[in-house]
Amino acid sequence: MAEQTTSSITVDAAPAEVMAVIADFAAYPAWAKGVQTADVVSTYPDGRAERVFFALDVSPIKDEYTLEYQWDGDREVTWTLVEGKMLRALDGAYVLRDLGGSTEVTYRLALDVSIPLIGMLKRKGEKILIDTALKGLKKRVESR
Template sequence: MTELTTSSIVIAATPERVLHAIADFAAYPSWAKGVKSADVLSSDAQGRPAQVRFVLDVPPISDTYTLSYVWDGNRSVTWTLVESVLLRSLDGTYELKALADGTTEVSYRLQLDLMVPVIGMLKRKGEKVLIETALRGLKTYVEKN
């Protein structure tokens, strides 16, 4: 079984505000490092993004990939890889927990697999950097807006 890499952060906003920011894919290039564009290809019955195409450029890695999203109210969003050139899989979850002081704990779980073999320890380290960078970017974006 492949391991999930997990990290959490507390954001000074309600779960609804945080989830709204997560769903605002057009804004990703402003806060998600390396994301050049994120285009919603389809939406679910509630109007939330269901499939999103990303263009990523973090030298030396460039890729275009599509993710499928499933939303669980204001509690979580999960995604799975639909297609990619460099990735074999990219599965993740943002889980949101409202805290008593009006803030939200956001836990990010990620599991990725590349088309090229990578030592497990290096892959997990890369996942950890990716998660922590994304969480800090999300926190900054939500708290400024």
């Protein structure tokens, strides 16, 4: 079972603005470190992504995988791994809390790989993913 890591950051924007950046998968290669491709495979009737294919290269993790997303308005988005080559689990969430003029963004991630990785390398990969997810997101949202 993959361990879950959680971290939070405050973004100077409303939850809807933050979620708009999270939902814009085509732009991920521009701001999400290591994401080389993010292609929406299928969408829900409201237009938000249901399944997204990713090509990721964040040493020590290099993989191509598909995630399935569940959206709860502009409050939360969760995802689970549908298929991957190296990844066995990549489950996570962005949880947004309106602070009245800004938004607290909490990122949860549970990562597991099919090949044995030294704990230090796995944590390094998780840290890069989480830092990208939060710091990259904050920079992208606040620069819009």
